[in-house]
Amino acid sequence: MTGISLHMAVAGLLATSTPLFICEGASAQTLSDLTQVCAGCHGDQGVPTEKTTPVIWGQNRDYLLNQLNDFKIGHRKNELMSPVADSLSRTDMEELATYYSKQPWPNLQQPAPPADVQVAAHAVLNPLNCRGCHQMHYQGDMVRPRLAGQQDEYLLKTMTDFHTGERMNYIGMHVLMKSVDEAALKPVAAYLASLQIAAHPK
Ligand code: HEC
Ligand code: HEC
Structure with missing residues (x-):
């Protein structure tokens, strides 16, 4: 997906008001551009927008990195997540994994019967x-x-x-x-x- 920003890639998937702009090449995406896209599904404060979307805030770093990599190389597939991972560079993935592993895990309050x-x-x-x-x-x-x-x-x-x-x-x-x-x-x-x-x- 060279030359197309992540915003472009997921714009069609997201029904949010995330601003759409074109970066100068795929590597020009800053961490804050990226996390804004992630927040569209994984939540602004770590609470995902859909029940079938996982919490990534506070998840373990190397696990996050492995999953991003697995989605990118196609070892793990998901119609929402695969196109996102496809446009990430190795550096993007490392920065994102480090960033999310340091966020607080949200309390979703899900008591079990x-x-x-x-x-x-x-x-x-x-x-x-x-x-x-x-x-x-x-x-x-x-x-x-x-x-x-x-x-x-x-x-x-x-x-x-x-x-x-x-x-x-x-x-x-x-x-x-x-x-x-x-x-x-x-x-x-x-x-x-x-x-x-x-x-x-x-
Ligand atoms: C369009 C919605 C959407 C966007 C945008 C999105 N994700 Fe996801 N993500 C998902 C869904 C849905 C899954 C669960 C996939 C599955 O069921 O296998 C997922 C799974 C993941 C996982 C695996 C977590 C686990 O517990 O196994 C990671 C890591 C992840 N996303 C990181 C990110 C990052 C980082 C971004 C931003 C660059 C991002 N996602 C953007 C929807 C999205
Ligand atoms: C031999 C070690 C091992 C054992 C035992 C094990 N797991 Fe896992 N589990 C893993 C690893 C490693 C992963 C990450 C897989 C990956 O990289 O995709 C994982 C992933 C998971 C996930 C996915 C989480 C996510 O965010 O997507 C769930 C759910 C899970 N395990 C539940 C269980 C349950 C329930 C049991 C007991 C019945 C169990 N595991 C026993 C090693 C183990």
């Missing part, structure tokens, strides 16, 4: 030792994403994508999710979405 907690914690998360990789509070680490307090519907969507093989950029999660009964994914998503972390432990 007690029945979901039972199914999630006892039937799925503990036996499969999700904490072994996603860490004690589901805060993740450099390459493993934070799951605690993520958007409920996004978690359900992406776990379903791993389950069906639609998302294949990390084979380990695909294999694991394939072994989980599809009906259990909803309570797992609700439980993880309800978790809060007082201060983001890194």
Whole structure:
């Protein structure tokens, strides 16, 4: 997408009043130009505009960078996100990952029904030792994403994508999710979405 700015690329996708202008070449996009575009979907204050769009504010840096790269090279595909990543340079991606990892994670206030907690914690998360990789509070680490307090519907969507093989950029999660009964994914998503972390432990 050489020579076309990110604003141009996503203008057709966004129903916002984001100003449209043409940069002098793809590399001329500043961090603030870029974050303005991201905010159209991922939110001004870190609260995404759609329930199936993930929180990226406060997400772990190397995980963010890996995902941007995976969207760009086509290992992960999404009709909204792929065209955005396509127009980013390596430097853009590094700057964006660093920037978003330093923002505060928004509190989405998504309490889980007690029945979901039972199914999630006892039937799925503990036996499969999700904490072994996603860490004690589901805060993740450099390459493993934070799951605690993520958007409920996004978690359900992406776990379903791993389950069906639609998302294949990390084979380990695909294999694991394939072994989980599809009906259990909803309570797992609700439980993880309800978790809060007082201060983001890194
Ligand atoms: C047109 C809407 C839209 C715009 C603009 C947008 N995104 Fe996204 N983004 C999405 C959606 C939807 C997903 C979830 C894709 C999926 O379900 O696989 C996503 C996923 C992501 C992910 C993966 C997060 C995770 O938890 O796996 C990252 C990182 C990301 N976007 C970063 C950005 C950055 C940085 C920008 C600005 C340069 C941006 N996005 C602009 C819609 C958008
Ligand atoms: C062997 C380590 C490992 C285990 C065990 C593991 N995960 Fe993951 N998980 C990962 C990694 C690594 C990623 C990032 C994949 C990528 O780079 O796309 C991930 C990604 C995810 C995502 C996507 C988050 C996002 O923002 O898109 C979800 C949801 C998830 N894991 C849930 C779980 C659940 C639930 C369990 C337990 C059933 C689990 N994981 C167990 C390593 C693991």
